[in-house]
Amino acid sequence: MALLAIILFVVLLCLIIKGVQDTGDRNPTAIGKVGENEVSFILHSLPEDFLVLDDVIIPDQVTDPNKKFTTQIDHVVVSPFGIFVIETKNYSGWIFGKEKSERWKETFKTTDGHFFYNPVKQNWGHAYALAEHLKLTIRVFKPIVVFSNECELHVDTTTPVVYMSQLKELILNFTQEIIPRRDVALIFDRLSRLKLIGEEIEEEHVQSIGERFIERETTMRQGKCPRCGGELKLRNGKYGAFYGCANYPKCRFTCDLQE
Numbered sequence: 001m002a003l004l005a006i007i008l009f010v011v012l013l014c015l016i017i018k019g020v021q022d023t024g025d026r027n028p029t030a031i032g033k034v035g036e037n038e039v040s041f042i043l044h045s046l047p048e049d050f051l052v053l054d055d056v057i058i059p060d061q062v063t064d065p066n067k068k069f070t071t072q073i074d075h076v077v078v079s080p081f082g083i084f085v086i087e088t089k090n091y092s093g094w095i096f097g098k099e100k101s102e103r104w105k106e107t108f109k110t111t112d113g114h115f116f117y118n119p120v121k122q123n124w125g126h127a128y129a130l131a132e133h134l135k136l137t138i139r140v141f142k143p144i145v146v147f148s149n150e151c152e153l154h155v156d157t158t159t160p161v162v163y164m165s166q167l168k169e170l171i172l173n174f175t176q177e178i179i180p181r182r183d184v185a186l187i188f189d190r191l192s193r194l195k196l197i198g199e200e201i202e203e204e205h206v207q208s209i210g211e212r213f214i215e216r217e218t219t220m221r222q223g224k225c226p227r228c229g230g231e232l233k234l235r236n237g238k239y240g241a242f243y244g245c246a247n248y249p250k251c252r253f254t255c256d257l258q259e
């Protein structure tokens, strides 16, 4: 009985860890969400010819021609002065980066910093994806990266990278009308529909992760390897006991014993 309890515990742990790995980079952190909400508030305070759509999920055609995956864009603002594509970064350290470099860095006085994917590149990717979906020229798109007021920017870019407190003024500084006013509402409608399609794909994706999760759980509860169906065996390794597939080395599935 005790063994069964341990097995169940281990299986559950493995599933939780795997679940986090599967969905980890798709879920914005709670901190990220706070930043997005603040930016959303600022954007919704723009004059009424600026139409705002938050949390725009679109089918990702670039990396996936079958459109099974999605890309999430924090905010899109459609206006006669252009389509603003906004990426929010809620960081608090010193930010170093250049327009074309692959990675940017956030550093802190007391602790080590970390690298993150160049948000300017990331955001141009969003703009190109939107241009493709909406069948519009890339020239009407204005990507903007917004950082929290808490951080300190040391960046060298031609694409606007600003503090949250500068965002409204920056957008209002675009005064040349480049999209006919009658088209603004039409583009916004198309974008809203695209967002719905993206959300449906996203929902299916989440559902299929859920289904796989349950399937794995059932298999492992039966003491079977979720990868190849082989027997799961308790083994002793250098770093302690773990469950491994009996078909090793053909199948390298393992599950850590953590207590």
Ligand SMILES: [Zn+2]
Binding pocket: 225, 226, 227, 228, 229, 230, 245, 246, 247, 251, 252, 253
């Ligand atoms: Zn196996």
